[in-house]
Amino acid sequence: MLSSRADVATATPERYAKQLVFHLGRRLEWHVDGDTSTADIAGSTAVVRVAAAAVVLEAHAPDAESLERVQHVLGSHLERFGQRQELVVSWVAG
Template structure:
């Protein structure tokens, strides 16, 4: 069975829906975006990130086939979100689950 690398970031914001929409729209120009029951998934290389809108939080669930790919997904999604959310001082801090 292939190993999957995962990480998660919970970004506090009262505009989670707006930021999820903005990320999906912007990144969807170069990446595939899929609507799923829990949220929107942005596919980046051999990984992706599920955007889950919560109450006052945008949850980012990243996964990839390798550590390098996971780092790329985290960088692409996290850096765009922080740039879009500069006025609101959004900070993306990724956490990797313990093995």
């Protein structure tokens, strides 16, 4: 299983995490446990977590193509929602 993570710094992590999960919830079923939300995306796993000053994104997938798909879904939406704050999603293999 391949994994990657992005810690996206923001003063309002709760807002962006909630917005991302709500928006993607139209197509995905999310499981929420406190500050952590998890969803299955075609055999892969997406995780959105609220940290002290960041939204933490995690992607777990069986292959590189699936990992890229999860990264794209999470990252592109969060960057679009955070344009005014110039949020940048940078993935690190993990």
